[in-house]
Amino acid sequence: MSRFALGDPWLEELATRRDVIERLMAAHLPNDDGLCVECTTPGHGTPRAPWPCSLWTLADEAHQLRALRNPGRPPG
């Protein structure tokens, strides 16, 4: 399932920032209820946001975009 938004400046920028991608994917994880632990933290984003949330999905797409942009190199 891919929802690449090629040409999206946010995604293009994020794809150059492996550290940010890794931080997002490490923080936005599902809890026992299948909700994003980061987005459902009070004061953050969307209460009761189902996982994968929009930020995790964006980070995942940026991660895949890195792999496309760097063929022959290990993704990361």
Ligand SMILES: [Zn+2]
């Ligand atoms: Zn999230």
